[in-house]
Amino acid sequence: MTDKAIVCKDLCKQFGDFTAVNRISFDVNKGEIYGFLGANGAGKTTAMRMLCGLSYPTSGEATVAGYNVYRQQEAIKRNIGYMSQKFSLYENLTVRENIRFYGGVYGLSDSQLKEKGVELIERLGLGKEMNKLVGELPLGWKQKLAFSVAIIHQPTIVFLDEPTGGVDPVTRRQFWDLIYHAADQGITIFVTTHYMDEAEYCHRLSIMVDGRIDALDTPAELKRKYSARTMDEVFYALARGAKRSAD
Amino acid sequence: MRTLKFLLEKEFRQIFRNKSLLPILFVLPMVQLLIMPLAADFDIKDIRVAIVDNDHSSYSRRLTEKIGASGYFHIEGFAASYAEALRLVGTGSADIILEIPPQFARNLVKEGDQKVYLAADAINGMKGSLGASYLTAVLTDFNNDIRVEWMQPQKMEPQPTIEIVQENWFNPSMNYPFFMVPGILVILVTMVAGFIAALNIVQEKEIGTIEQINVTPIKKWQFILGKLIPFWLIGMIDFTIGLLIARLVYGIVPVGHIGTLYLFLSVYLVALLGFGLLVSTYSDNQLQAMFVAFFFIMIFILMSGLFTPVENMPGWAKVISHMTPVTYFIEVMRMIVLKGSDFGDIRTPFLIVLGFAVLLNAWAIFNYRKTS
Amino acid sequence: MKQFLVFVRKEFYHVFRDKRTLLILFGLPIAQVLLFGFALTTEIKNAQIVVVDYSKDVATQQIITRIAASPYFSLDREVLSYADMERAFRRGKIKCAVVFPPHFNEDLLHGHKAQVQIIADASDPNTDRTLSNYLNAIIGEYQHDLNANIPVPYQIKTEITMLYNPEMNGSMNFIPGVIALVLMIACTTLTSVSIVREKEMGTMEVLLVSPFRPLYVILSKAVPYLALSLMNFTIILLLGVFLLDVPIRGNLVLLFAESLFFILSCLSFGLLISSFTSSQQTAMMISMMGMMLPTILFTGFLFPIENMPWPLQVISNIVPAKWYYSIMKTVMLKGLGITAVWKESLVLVGMTCALLAISLKSFKIRLA
Numbered sequence: 011m012t013d014k015a016i017v018c019k020d021l022c023k024q025f026g027d028f029t030a031v032n033r034i035s036f037d038v039n040k041g042e043i044y045g046f047l048g049a050n051g052a053g054k055t056t057a058m059r060m061l062c063g064l065s066y067p068t069s070g071e072a073t074v075a076g077y078n079v080y081r082q083q084e085a086i087k088r089n090i091g092y093m094s095q096k097f098s099l100y101e102n103l104t105v106r107e108n109i110r111f112y113g114g115v116y117g118l119s120d121s122q123l124k125e126k127g128v129e130l131i132e133r134l135g136l137g138k139e140m141n142k143l144v145g146e147l148p149l150g151w152k153q154k155l156a157f158s159v160a161i162i163h164q165p166t167i168v169f170l171d172e173p174t175g176g177v178d179p180v181t182r183r184q185f186w187d188l189i190y191h192a193a194d195q196g197i198t199i200f201v202t203t204h205y206m207d208e209a210e211y212c213h214r215l216s217i218m219v220d221g222r223i224d225a226l227d228t229p230a231e232l233k234r235k236y237s238a239r240t241m242d243e244v245f246y247a248l249a250r251g252a253k254r255s256a257d
Numbered sequence: 258m259r260t261l262k263f264l265l266e267k268e269f270r271q272i273f274r275n276k277s278l279l280p281i282l283f284v285l286p287m288v289q290l291l292i293m294p295l296a297a298d299f300d301i302k303d304i305r306v307a308i309v310d311n312d313h314s315s316y317s318r319r320l321t322e323k324i325g326a327s328g329y330f331h332i333e334g335f336a337a338s339y340a341e342a343l344r345l346v347g348t349g350s351a352d353i354i355l356e357i358p359p360q361f362a363r364n365l366v367k368e369g370d371q372k373v374y375l376a377a378d379a380i381n382g383m384k385g386s387l388g389a390s391y392l393t394a395v396l397t398d399f400n401n402d403i404r405v406e407w408m409q410p411q412k413m414e415p416q417p418t419i420e421i422v423q424e425n426w427f428n429p430s431m432n433y434p435f436f437m438v439p440g441i442l443v444i445l446v447t448m449v450a451g452f453i454a455a456l457n458i459v460q461e462k463e464i465g466t467i468e469q470i471n472v473t474p475i476k477k478w479q480f481i482l483g484k485l486i487p488f489w490l491i492g493m494i495d496f497t498i499g500l501l502i503a504r505l506v507y508g509i510v511p512v513g514h515i516g517t518l519y520l521f522l523s524v525y526l527v528a529l530l531g532f533g534l535l536v537s538t539y540s541d542n543q544l545q546a547m548f549v550a551f552f553f554i555m556i557f558i559l560m561s562g563l564f565t566p567v568e569n570m571p572g573w574a575k576v577i578s579h580m581t582p583v584t585y586f587i588e589v590m591r592m593i594v595l596k597g598s599d600f601g602d603i604r605t606p607f608l609i610v611l612g613f614a615v616l617l618n619a620w621a622i623f624n625y626r627k628t629s
Numbered sequence: 630m631k632q633f634l635v636f637v638r639k640e641f642y643h644v645f646r647d648k649r650t651l652l653i654l655f656g657l658p659i660a661q662v663l664l665f666g667f668a669l670t671t672e673i674k675n676a677q678i679v680v681v682d683y684s685k686d687v688a689t690q691q692i693i694t695r696i697a698a699s700p701y702f703s704l705d706r707e708v709l710s711y712a713d714m715e716r717a718f719r720r721g722k723i724k725c726a727v728v729f730p731p732h733f734n735e736d737l738l739h740g741h742k743a744q745v746q747i748i749a750d751a752s753d754p755n756t757d758r759t760l761s762n763y764l765n766a767i768i769g770e771y772q773h774d775l776n777a778n779i780p781v782p783y784q785i786k787t788e789i790t791m792l793y794n795p796e797m798n799g800s801m802n803f804i805p806g807v808i809a810l811v812l813m814i815a816c817t818t819l820t821s822v823s824i825v826r827e828k829e830m831g832t833m834e835v836l837l838v839s840p841f842r843p844l845y846v847i848l849s850k851a852v853p854y855l856a857l858s859l860m861n862f863t864i865i866l867l868l869g870v871f872l873l874d875v876p877i878r879g880n881l882v883l884l885f886a887e888s889l890f891f892i893l894s895c896l897s898f899g900l901l902i903s904s905f906t907s908s909q910q911t912a913m914m915i916s917m918m919g920m921m922l923p924t925i926l927f928t929g930f931l932f933p934i935e936n937m938p939w940p941l942q943v944i945s946n947i948v949p950a951k952w953y954y955s956i957m958k959t960v961m962l963k964g965l966g967i968t969a970v971w972k973e974s975l976v977l978v979g980m981t982c983a984l985l986a987i988s989l990k991s992f993k994i995r996l997a
Binding site for chain 1: 259260262263264266267270271274275464465466468469471472473474475476627628629
């Protein structure tokens with residue numbers, strides 16, 4: 011085993027003539043919080059879906075948690091957590107039922123389910139809402155719940171696709187506390203975001219433009235390279251050259 | 258196995274939490290079962306006759322009375338002329354016209370034969386020709402009556418006659434609901450199970466939860482089975498309630514073995530749900546799934562022999578009919594319930610439906626992709 | 630007005646983007662017309678029959694030959710015993726059987742009376758009755774021919790005319806029925822689902838906070854479906870005329886006007902459903918499952934309404950499709966004008982207005 015959670019080399023995805031992801035290469039270290047930035051339509055979600063085993067790459071190589079993305083998708087799925095852009099817990103199930111369901115399908119035993127459930131609800135402070143339908147919760151709580159559910163089985167890596175979209179700053183802060191807590195437990199975090207303040211929280215990050223990765227480094231190093239004061243300026247400097255219009 | 262348990266738990270919770278869907282699954286079909294068989298009656302009873310009596314003799318009056326008393330006809334009215342009678346048919350208030358010519362009775366005696374005119378509304382061809390032939394039968398009867406009256410009995414020579422003894426098997430009282438109720442029950446179960454299955458997976462696609470399922474290690478067959486089992490149970494429950502209604506309301510007690518019926522039903526439901534799930538895996542949104550499912554289920558129903566017998570169809574249509582599982586179940590249902598057929602009698606349709614079940618579900622599992 | 634057109638255009642895009650749904654929408658009437666026109670018939674041909682002949686004499690042979698020659702029966706099964714026949718019935722292989730007892734011809738010629746037994750599968754009473762009638766006719770004719778040389782006095786002859794449909798074209802009856810069915814299902818489902826979908830996705834609120842009046846939001850949704858329905862209606866008419874030889878004897882403008890009202894009533898009904906349901910699933914189940922059988926049954930194009938028990942006849946009156954079907958038959962096939970259908974038309978228009986009013990009102994209530 012290497013100390014890399016994700017190894018990605020020349021990964022491509024084409025839809026017809028359109029190259030959504032164009033030969034991207036990067037590594038993610040174990041235990042790292044890796045930021046995956048890019049404008050809308052730059053190809054972030056497509057790249058992430060390939061790494062999660064939701065879609066086949068057109069060409070290139072990639073391993074996730076040591077498993078090949080072409081042949082070992084089911085093995086990948088056992089070792090990752092995923093939280094999509096679209097809220098994806100069952101709104102017509104209660105908080106507890108959702109936890110039980112997802113924990114169950116990841117193979118947690120009854121005692122683990124109980125223990126994890128209690129711990130999770132306590133950490134999120136959802137004790138009173140535990141028997142409420144998820145559809146009735148405010149968005150921020152839904153997102154925190156979705157994240158906690160995505161790591162309920164202690165995956166090697168968790169993929170987060172714009173997890174904090176539409177959430178207030180306080181909740182975003184709490185959300186990042188959860189992320190750090192997960193990282194402390196040794197879970198590798200792979201996160202996309204549009205918030206540049208969040209980008210600063212990452213250990214390393216890459217910025218995608220028109221399907222390519224144009225920059226990859228630590229936030230401090232990137233700012234130095236582009237002689238920018240903030241990540242915002244770095245992002246502008248790169249994204250200005252983009253040809254693809256945002257979707 | 259454990260994964261399946263969690264999937265089932267989730268599906269059942271979602272079904273029973275959907276308060277507006279539950280009555281549609283269990284109450285709507287049963288209300289239809291109560292009403293539809295009463296409405297589905299081909300038996301033509303009250304054909305409305307408009308009579309144009311240009312004779313006004315005691316004989317023409319007797320003929321009119323005989324028609325009214327025959328049980329098939331209702332004398333809608335007397336018209337002064339054929340044109341007036343035609344208007345009655347035009348507006349839909351009469352189905353058939355009987356015109357008796359002037360001097361009918363007198364000329365019948367004098368000339369030995371007479372003609373009466375029948376005109377039937379034949380837009381519904383079957384109804385029109387049945388009406389005409391029933392009316393002709395009444396006329397023949399009337400003809401025999403007056404012939405016997407007018408002729409001296411000794412002049413009638415004994416003729417060789419063939420006496421026909423009629424037996425109506427399996428349903429001696431010729432009760433139409435006996436025929437329709439089992440068929441309609443099949444259709445209702447088919448619609449409930451077919452539609453609900455077709456909508457389900459695509460609903461998860463629309464909400465986006467399918468993505469989350471797709472990144473979990475749930476196996477494809479587990480996911481499909483998790484969808485199939487709850488709907489299978491709903492189908493079984495609906496069918497059972499339907500059988501009870503058939504028994505309590507229509508007095509239909511299956512002649513054959515009820516175990517055989519359920520054996521067939523259980524396989525049939527698997528086939529049908531496989532079809533629904535297949536539609537679901539191909540569709541992008543619920544509206545599309547519903548329309549596709551509706552399209553096929555409508556063809557299944559029309560071709561199933563519920564309303565019009567399969568034997569009457571031309572060859573190509575028979576082929577289509579035999580490619581739809583519904584046809585077999587309606588046939589088997591009627592065989593077991595009305596004729597008391599045993600498993601030996603239904604083995605062929607059973608094996609065919611089993612084939613459908615395997616094929617459709619395998620196809621659905623194959624077509625459901627966790628990775629695109 | 631300009632705003633309204635923008636909205637209508639948006640709805641058209643929605644409808645026409647989903648090719649598969651569109652395909653089904655137009656495939657549905659075409660398939661129905663083809664099936665009803667060419668596959669589904671209550672007319673019996675080649676019914677499987679067996680003869681159990683214990684006499685095997687001249688008379689039975691002659692009758693069997695006549696049965697075999699009839700287009701209604703197909704006699705290709707040799708059955709030796711009563712038990713074989715019973716099994717064939719139970720397996721559904723045969724619809725009826727004729728049993729000749731021993732000494733049939735002898736009884737007929739010397740005793741002047743012979744018996745024959747007709748057994749029919751009455752699980753379908755309708756087929757049973759029809760087949761028995763045919764058999765009775767064949768045997769009666771045979772008997773008549775035996776006695777042909779004896780003159781019959783005082784004969785009443787009948788001359789039969791089949792009005793409107795002398796060729797007995799089976800398609801006549803169902804074309805208006807299919808039109809009613811397709812319009813009902815398509816309009817009701819599409820309207821209810823498209824509105825409920827916007828509710829489900831939360832986009833309805835966006836539309837309703839726009840400076841646009843809710844009434845126009847609804848109207849703009851109805852326009853594309855109205856257009857689609859009229860297209861569907863035209864397709865069915867064309868198929869009927871050119872493929873199935875169904876004539877249009879009445880005024881085409883009147884036909885379209887009546888259809889317009891019927892379509893409006895279906896659209897309003899869809900709107901009504903949408904204001905009482907919150908999920909697409911429920912809306913679809915109600916508009917398809919709930920509507921299909923009642924429309925088939927209560928229009929009377931498969932089963933005569935006069936046969937139904939009176940409570941059902943009463944209920945059938947509240948189904949707009951029933952009135953529409955009756956109007957279509959009178960105008961299209963009998964060639965009569967508005968004077969013949971003014972009562973039905975009034976009922977239809979009244980229902981449409983009532984449905985529209987109720988649905989708009991309940992829609993507003995739900996919004997409040």
